[in-house]
Amino acid sequence: MSNKQKGSKNERELYHKFIEHCYRAVRVAGSGTMDNADCDLIAGKKGRKYAIEAKSTKKSVQYISKEQMSNFVTFSDIFKLQPVIAVRFDRVGWYFMHPRALKDAGKTWVITLEDARKKGKKFSQFFL
Numbered sequence: 001m002s003n004k005q006k007g008s009k010n011e012r013e014l015y016h017k018f019i020e021h022c023y024r025a026v027r028v029a030g031s032g033t034m035d036n037a038d039c040d041l042i043a044g045k046k047g048r049k050y051a052i053e054a055k056s057t058k059k060s061v062q063y064i065s066k067e068q069m070s071n072f073v074t075f076s077d078i079f080k081l082q083p084v085i086a087v088r089f090d091r092v093g094w095y096f097m098h099p100r101a102l103k104d105a106g107k108t109w110v111i112t113l114e115d116a117r118k119k120g121k122k123f124s125q126f127f128l
Helices: 003-020 066-078 113-119 123-127
Strands: 024-027 041-045 048-057 061-065 082-089 093-097 108-112
Touching: 003 024, 003 041, 003 048, 003 082, 048 061, 048 066, 061 066, 061 082, 066 082, 066 108, 082 113, 093 113, 093 123, 108 113
Parallel strands: 048 082
Antiparallel strands: 024 041, 041 048, 061 108, 082 093
16 A cells, blocks of 8 residues: 555544544545645534644654645634644554644654654544
8 A cells, every 4th residue: 555545544534533523524635745735634513623634654753844834834824723733653543733742853843652642632632
């Protein structure tokens, strides 16, 4: 399975998690490949509105470029959505956090599994 297929599969998994918890959600077409498609999912429920950037990794660390993060935060601000970084670590699961929880690694932002466990929250802790 290619990285793009794996990413799409994980985005669909996350989409269904929102639907199962009575959120309205959409996957953003072209996210990651087209200009102005700066998030992976948009979800909302009773006044709570989120832009979600979903990442998945088999490693214990996930990097996000500063340009991608800047575009994501700007997109969220324009639409008045709360920006959420969702990282799925293989064999561990999803963690959700605000972009401020990521560490500056020079040219990128980084989240480690250890930091995700400390600063991130599971779906039910973050959204319910």
